[in-house]
Amino acid sequence: MKTVTGFASATVGNVACGFDVLGFAITEPGDEVILTLHDERSSDCPVSITSIIGDGGALPLDPKKNTSSFVVLKFLEYIRTTKGIAFDGHIDLVLKKNLPLSSGMGSSAASAAAALIAANELLGSPCSKMELVHFAIEGERVACGSAHADNAAPAMLGNFILIRSYHPLDLITIKPPANLFCSLVHPHTELKTSFARSVLPKSIPLSTATQQWGNVGALVAGLLMEDYDLIGRALVDVVAEPKRAPLIPGFVEVKQAALDAGALGCSIAGSGPSVFAFSSSRQTAETVGAAMQQAFLHSKASLASDMWVSPICSEGARIVSKTP
Amino acid sequence: MKTVTGFASATVGNVACGFDVLGFAITEPGDEVILTLHDERSSDCPVSITSIIGDGGALPLDPKKNTSSFVVLKFLEYIRTTKGIAFDGHIDLVLKKNLPLSSGMGSSAASAAAALIAANELLGSPCSKMELVHFAIEGERVACGSAHADNAAPAMLGNFILIRSYHPLDLITIKPPANLFCSLVHPHTELKTSFARSVLPKSIPLSTATQQWGNVGALVAGLLMEDYDLIGRALVDVVAEPKRAPLIPGFVEVKQAALDAGALGCSIAGSGPSVFAFSSSRQTAETVGAAMQQAFLHSKASLASDMWVSPICSEGARIVSKTP
Numbered sequence: 001m002k003t004v005t006g007f008a009s010a011t012v013g014n015v016a017c018g019f020d021v022l023g024f025a026i027t028e029p030g031d032e033v034i035l036t037l038h039d040e041r042s043s044d045c046p047v048s049i050t051s052i053i054g055d056g057g058a059l060p061l062d063p064k065k066n067t068s069s070f071v072v073l074k075f076l077e078y079i080r081t082t083k084g085i086a087f088d089g090h091i092d093l094v095l096k097k098n099l100p101l102s103s104g105m106g107s108s109a110a111s112a113a114a115a116l117i118a119a120n121e122l123l124g125s126p127c128s129k130m131e132l133v134h135f136a137i138e139g140e141r142v143a144c145g146s147a148h149a150d151n152a153a154p155a156m157l158g159n160f161i162l163i164r165s166y167h168p169l170d171l172i173t174i175k176p177p178a179n180l181f182c183s184l185v186h187p188h189t190e191l192k193t194s195f196a197r198s199v200l201p202k203s204i205p206l207s208t209a210t211q212q213w214g215n216v217g218a219l220v221a222g223l224l225m226e227d228y229d230l231i232g233r234a235l236v237d238v239v240a241e242p243k244r245a246p247l248i249p250g251f252v253e254v255k256q257a258a259l260d261a262g263a264l265g266c267s268i269a270g271s272g273p274s275v276f277a278f279s280s281s282r283q284t285a286e287t288v289g290a291a292m293q294q295a296f297l298h299s300k301a302s303l304a305s306d307m308w309v310s311p312i313c314s315e316g317a318r319i320v321s322k323t324p
Numbered sequence: 325m326k327t328v329t330g331f332a333s334a335t336v337g338n339v340a341c342g343f344d345v346l347g348f349a350i351t352e353p354g355d356e357v358i359l360t361l362h363d364e365r366s367s368d369c370p371v372s373i374t375s376i377i378g379d380g381g382a383l384p385l386d387p388k389k390n391t392s393s394f395v396v397l398k399f400l401e402y403i404r405t406t407k408g409i410a411f412d413g414h415i416d417l418v419l420k421k422n423l424p425l426s427s428g429m430g431s432s433a434a435s436a437a438a439a440l441i442a443a444n445e446l447l448g449s450p451c452s453k454m455e456l457v458h459f460a461i462e463g464e465r466v467a468c469g470s471a472h473a474d475n476a477a478p479a480m481l482g483n484f485i486l487i488r489s490y491h492p493l494d495l496i497t498i499k500p501p502a503n504l505f506c507s508l509v510h511p512h513t514e515l516k517t518s519f520a521r522s523v524l525p526k527s528i529p530l531s532t533a534t535q536q537w538g539n540v541g542a543l544v545a546g547l548l549m550e551d552y553d554l555i556g557r558a559l560v561d562v563v564a565e566p567k568r569a570p571l572i573p574g575f576v577e578v579k580q581a582a583l584d585a586g587a588l589g590c591s592i593a594g595s596g597p598s599v600f601a602f603s604s605s606r607q608t609a610e611t612v613g614a615a616m617q618q619a620f621l622h623s624k625a626s627l628a629s630d631m632w633v634s635p636i637c638s639e640g641a642r643i644v645s646k647t648p
Contacts, residue, residue, distance in 0.1 A: 019534060162541045162542060162545060165539075170557060202529060203527045203528060204528065204530055206528055213536055213540040213541075214486065215488060216537040216540050217486045218494070224549065225548065230488075233488065233489075239533075
């Protein structure tokens with residue numbers, strides 16, 4: 001029995017100005033998916049979920065409804081139809097969830113990317129990561145209703161990923177500056193992506209849009225020119241953050257605490273409630289993260305939180321172990 | 325009598341997706357401004373326009389209404405109030421207009437930048453180019469009613485200039501890839517900037533805005549990573565081009581001709597009617613430019629045109645001669 005364990009880490013979508021087009025991966029925490037290959041099919045569906053650890057029973061065990069197994073099914077269908085690889089065996093799936101659900105940390109994307117990198121390895125690596133990323137994005141549709149790529153793409157590919165276009169999918173990898181560190185703080189409250197999307201306007205003033213794309217261009221320039229000050233100045237979101245900040249108790253105080261502690265910039269991670277900040281050294285990022293946690297704790301809602309400090313992950317989803 | 329001649333070249337604003345936030349300078353054609361310093365003030369106003377050559381009598385001779393003299397007056401006021409440099413003499417100004425008016429080629433910005441670089445030299449270079457650029461932008465308000473920077477900033481500073489923010493003004497210089505060439509075609513018709521702005525919507529769907537800022541980020545990435553294919557893919561404007569294309573007779577055919585001839589991408593220069601295309605070699609840019617001219621000629625309006633092929637100008641406004 002061949003067994004492969006895949007890992008994919010937390011990701012932050014939007015990155016302030018880059019609403020729906022930008023995301024990045026950090027190195028930890030992340031989800032693990034352990035796949036075991038059997039020669040014989042043991043049910044109608046070629047993938048079964050053996051267990052899910054760490055979700056508190058929240059995620060579905062139906063392989064067609066769970067993101068991690070759903071994307072493996074999509075992958076099997078793809079290699080059968082486009083590469084002529086018929087799969088007659090069976091895959092048992094164990095999902096170790098280390099990422100909190102509905103946290104804005106790309107939880108579903110991490111499960112999908114970990115499952116896909118493991119499935120690909122299990123079947124002899126027929127696909128490139130760039131092929132796999134399509135299924136990871138499809139997984140987001142199952143998880144939260146829309147096939148957005150700003151978590152799924154960096155979960156699979158690492159780095160910053162800019163989504164130039166969805167149709168056709170055009171993903172640009174942007175390598176981060178060496179000293180860029182992320183402080184990611186997850187307050188102990190949930191915010192559904194679908195609700196966080198519902199507060200956004202359907203249309204925005206052209207002048208607001210212009211401000212936003214000036215900042216998107218500047219953020220990309222700052223990353224590629226390794227200009228930390230410019231990265232900080234460009235971390236401005238005039239579209240989503242003003243609408244979503246009121247949904248996160250203490251956000252205003254947390255952001256101010258991050259900036260006061262020396263962060264380059266601070267905004268909502270994905271659709272929240274997690275909040276991220278960038279700093280130009282690990283030491284500053286540690287100080288910033290601690291200040292953000294204190295601010296959540298001392299805000300009206302007195303929220304406890306978890307906090308991680310991490311560089312940008314350059315690798316993306318990876319295999320952590322395999323037998324034999 | 326000290327005389328200084330300043331030069332600033334044509335610029336292309338918007339650059340497809342970068343509406344109001346991006347512009348670049350080419351090396352030719354450009355406007356020249358010749359300033360002569362006299363010790364004695366010869367009128368109430370310290371600047372007089374001696375002559376304007378090449379405008380067909382269209383531009384005002386009143387020094388407070390002509391862009392090139394207006395910006396010199398602003399400059400004189402600035403050095404008096406912030407640097408304590410009192411100017412008691414008089415400046416005679418000759419403007420040699422080589423750029424067509426209302427062409428989308430940054431005509432007023434070139435005159436302003438040429439005048440400012442000459443005035444600064446004439447008075448002992450009290451200002452940096454980054455200071456001068458503020459007055460060049462103010463000149464746009466006189467010329468066309470709004471103080472936009474996407475022509476004025478590259479006319480002064482060269483290269484691609486990204487305007488991250490207007491308040492405060494935050495300009496990012498983006499060096500172009502070495503083999504990027506621009507074909508700029510000016511059809512013999514005029515299009516007022518104010519009219520071209522009036523056809524734009526006041527607000528746009530969030531999904532449209534998202535597409536546009538994905539492309540802005542990708543264009544900046546393409547320029548900085550010297551990825552010519554990416555530059556081409558990112559030259560997409562889903563906001564202004566669809567509204568303005570109908571104002572330029574033959575635009576659809578001209579753009580298609582450019583792409584068929586091997587251009588990376590093609591869009592409207594500023595608010596038009598000029599059209600620019602990018603290519604990854606001078607030879608291709610020549611072929612592309614010729615094809616665009618043919619397309620204008622064979623379109624329903626049978627427009628004759630002028631055409632220039634140029635690399636991106638890295639220098640910006642400069643002094644071309646001075647005496648003594």
